Amino acid sequence: MDKKELRSRGWFGKSGKDGFIYRAWMKNQGFPADEFEGRPVIGICNTFSELTPCNGHFRELAESVKRGVWEAGGFPLEFPVMSLGETLIKPTAMLYRNLASMDVEESIRANPIDGVVLLCGCDKTTPSLVMGASSVDIPTIVVSGGPMLTGRYRGKTIGTSDVWRFSEAYRQGQISQDELTTAEACMCRSSGHCAVMGTASTMACMVEALGLTLPENAAIPAADSRRKVIAHLSGRRIVDMVKEDLRLSQVLTRQAFENAIMLNAAIGGSTNFVIHLLAIAGRIGVELNLDDFDRLSAQVPLLVNLQPSGGYFMEDFYYAGGLPVVIKEMLSRIHGDIITVNGKTVAENCATAECFDPEVIGSLEKPVKELTGLVVVKGNLAENGAVLKPSASLKPELMQHRGPAIVFEDIDHYKARLDDPNLEMDENSVLVLKNVGPKGYPGMPEVGNMSIPKRLLEKGVMDMVRISDGRMSGTGFGTVVLHVSPEAAVGGTFALVQDGDMIELDVENRRLHLDVSDEELARRRANWQPLDLGYDRGYVNLYIKHVTQSHEGADMDFLIGGSGDVVTRDSH
Structure with missing residues (x-):
C-alpha cells in the first residue's frame, strides 16, 4: 500500500509544525523515527480493568497482539476504553453498553489508526467494541479473552449456571454461607469469562460466526497458551488487512448475520445475542429484525451440549473441536462462500475441523436436543x-x-x-x-x-x-x-x-x-x-x-448508522 493511503499519514506524515507536534510527543515513549515513516498503525483497543475480572488478563494478551503486529511490520499502539464488568457494575452493565460503544467509536476515529484489534471478553465488552468499530468501518479483527477453566467443587464440575442452583439450595437451607464461600473459589479458578454458554461465550461465538476472528477464537480457554498464540496471529493478520483494505463492512454482510443467527441456535446461545446482534446490524447498515431470528432459528436443533442447555463447559467444547466443527456441520444451511477477516471463506476455515467428542458436539442427524435454541x-x-x-x-x-x-x-x-x-x-x-x-x-x-x-x-x-x-x-x-x-x-x-x-x-x-x-x-x-x-442529568438521562x-437493539437512536473514519475537524 502507498504510504499516503494510510489513514495515519494524516498525522505522522505531515511536515512543519503539525508533523512536529504529532511525532514529538509520541517519541517520549522511545519510538525511533522510522516507526513514523509509513508503517501501518494498529490500535489495540483494550478493555482491561481490575473491575472487569473476565478481562483482567488483557494486559498480557495485548503484549501477544503487539508481538504479531511488530513481526508483520506494523506499529502497535494500545489504548484503553471504558470497560464493563458484568458482575460488579450497578444497576446493570447493559446501561453502559452504548456509552462504551461511543468511547470506542470516537477513540478510533479521532486517532491515527489504520486498523484495530478489539480485545474483549465480558458480556457487554464484545458488542460495545464491535458496535463502535462498525460505525467507523476500518480494518478490524476481534480477539476474545477466552473462558475460565471448568470449576471443580466436591468432586463435581461447576460453572456459572450453578450460581442459580446454589442460590435456590441456599434459600431452602440446603447449603450454608460457608459452603457458598468455598464454592466461589472453586468456580472462578482461572482467568477468563464464564465457562458455560452464557452471554460472554455466546458473544465470542458470535464474532467468530460473523467472520470477525481467526478460526477457533471462541472456545480456547483463557489460561491455555494457545489463547496467546491466536492473539499473536491476529496481530500479524491485522497488518495484512490494512494493506488489503479489508474493512468491517466487507465482512459484516447480510449473509454473515444470517450465519450468526443459525449458528447461535445450534449452540444454544444466550438470548442476549438477539439484542446485541440487532444493535451491530444497525451500526453497519444491515437490515435485520426479530422475524429474521425466528425464521432462521426454526428447525435448527441444539448441537452443542453445554450448560445451561446441556451438561458440559466451554473447555470441553474446545477440546471437542470448537465452533469450526459446528460451522462445518451447518454448511448445508449457512452461507459458506462469504469472506472472513483472514481472507478465507467460512467453508475454507472449517474444512479440516473434526469432532473429537460427539457427547459434546452433536450432528444434525443426532442432535443434543430437537428443540431450537x-x-x-x-x-x-x-x-x-x-x-x-x-x-x-x-x-x-x-x-x-x-x-x-x-x-x-x-x-x-x-x-x-x-x-x-x-x-x-x-x-x-x-x-x-x-x-x-x-x-x-x-x-x-x-x-x-x-x-x-x-x-x-x-x-x-x-x-x-x-x-x-x-x-x-x-x-x-x-x-x-x-x-x-x-x-x-x-x-x-x-x-x-x-x-x-x-x-x-x-x-x-x-x-x-x-x-x-x-x-x-x-x-x-x-x-x-x-x-x-x-x-x-448526565448519561442516564440521555x-x-x-x-x-x-426489538430494535436498545441502541441510542442517534447512534444508528456510521460516522465513517474521517475526523470531525483537523487540528493545529
Missing part, C-alpha cells in the same frame, strides 16, 4: 415480540401453557412480594415482572429469570413460566420469556397486566396472549400513568431519552 413469540402481550430459549427449559410441557398472572410492578415489588405467604399461587401461575426494560429500570437488567417462590421450591417445583420486559443472564435457565416489547415503561399492553389475568404461551404457534378484552384493556390504558424515572426498544 431461540424462538420469537408475539401477540397482544408483546406486539413487537419477545424471545424465549426453549433449549434451556426444564419442563418442555411449559412450551404450551395457560395460567393466571402473578404481577410484580417493578423489581422492588418483586423482592418484597415473591415469598409473601399470603400470595396465592401454584406451579401453573405465570410470574410477570414489569418495568425492567430499556427505559424502565433503566438499562434492562438481567432479572428476567425470576426465582421460583420458596414454598413452591419446597414442593419440588423447579420451573414456571416467567415473563418480563427485561433480560436474563445467558447462564440462566428455565421457561423464561424476555425482552417483551413495547416495555411497560412506555405504556405497552404489558404495562396493563393485573393479578389473575390469564396468559397463554404457545411456543409452537409463536403466540403470547393476554386473555383480556380490548374494552377492558382500553379502560386500563386510560388510567395508566407513566413511571417517574427520576433521572434528570439514555432514557434516546434508547430504542429491545
Whole structure:
C-alpha cells in the first residue's frame, strides 16, 4: 500500500509544525523515527480493568497482539476504553453498553489508526467494541479473552449456571454461607469469562460466526497458551488487512448475520445475542429484525451440549473441536462462500475441523436436543415480540401453557412480594415482572429469570413460566420469556397486566396472549400513568431519552448508522 493511503499519514506524515507536534510527543515513549515513516498503525483497543475480572488478563494478551503486529511490520499502539464488568457494575452493565460503544467509536476515529484489534471478553465488552468499530468501518479483527477453566467443587464440575442452583439450595437451607464461600473459589479458578454458554461465550461465538476472528477464537480457554498464540496471529493478520483494505463492512454482510443467527441456535446461545446482534446490524447498515431470528432459528436443533442447555463447559467444547466443527456441520444451511477477516471463506476455515467428542458436539442427524435454541413469540402481550430459549427449559410441557398472572410492578415489588405467604399461587401461575426494560429500570437488567417462590421450591417445583420486559443472564435457565416489547415503561399492553389475568404461551404457534378484552384493556390504558424515572442529568438521562426498544437493539437512536473514519475537524 502507498504510504499516503494510510489513514495515519494524516498525522505522522505531515511536515512543519503539525508533523512536529504529532511525532514529538509520541517519541517520549522511545519510538525511533522510522516507526513514523509509513508503517501501518494498529490500535489495540483494550478493555482491561481490575473491575472487569473476565478481562483482567488483557494486559498480557495485548503484549501477544503487539508481538504479531511488530513481526508483520506494523506499529502497535494500545489504548484503553471504558470497560464493563458484568458482575460488579450497578444497576446493570447493559446501561453502559452504548456509552462504551461511543468511547470506542470516537477513540478510533479521532486517532491515527489504520486498523484495530478489539480485545474483549465480558458480556457487554464484545458488542460495545464491535458496535463502535462498525460505525467507523476500518480494518478490524476481534480477539476474545477466552473462558475460565471448568470449576471443580466436591468432586463435581461447576460453572456459572450453578450460581442459580446454589442460590435456590441456599434459600431452602440446603447449603450454608460457608459452603457458598468455598464454592466461589472453586468456580472462578482461572482467568477468563464464564465457562458455560452464557452471554460472554455466546458473544465470542458470535464474532467468530460473523467472520470477525481467526478460526477457533471462541472456545480456547483463557489460561491455555494457545489463547496467546491466536492473539499473536491476529496481530500479524491485522497488518495484512490494512494493506488489503479489508474493512468491517466487507465482512459484516447480510449473509454473515444470517450465519450468526443459525449458528447461535445450534449452540444454544444466550438470548442476549438477539439484542446485541440487532444493535451491530444497525451500526453497519444491515437490515435485520426479530422475524429474521425466528425464521432462521426454526428447525435448527441444539448441537452443542453445554450448560445451561446441556451438561458440559466451554473447555470441553474446545477440546471437542470448537465452533469450526459446528460451522462445518451447518454448511448445508449457512452461507459458506462469504469472506472472513483472514481472507478465507467460512467453508475454507472449517474444512479440516473434526469432532473429537460427539457427547459434546452433536450432528444434525443426532442432535443434543430437537428443540431450537431461540424462538420469537408475539401477540397482544408483546406486539413487537419477545424471545424465549426453549433449549434451556426444564419442563418442555411449559412450551404450551395457560395460567393466571402473578404481577410484580417493578423489581422492588418483586423482592418484597415473591415469598409473601399470603400470595396465592401454584406451579401453573405465570410470574410477570414489569418495568425492567430499556427505559424502565433503566438499562434492562438481567432479572428476567425470576426465582421460583420458596414454598413452591419446597414442593419440588423447579420451573414456571416467567415473563418480563427485561433480560436474563445467558447462564440462566428455565421457561423464561424476555425482552417483551413495547416495555411497560412506555405504556405497552404489558404495562396493563393485573393479578389473575390469564396468559397463554404457545411456543409452537409463536403466540403470547393476554386473555383480556380490548374494552377492558382500553379502560386500563386510560388510567395508566407513566413511571417517574427520576433521572434528570448526565448519561442516564440521555439514555432514557434516546434508547430504542429491545426489538430494535436498545441502541441510542442517534447512534444508528456510521460516522465513517474521517475526523470531525483537523487540528493545529
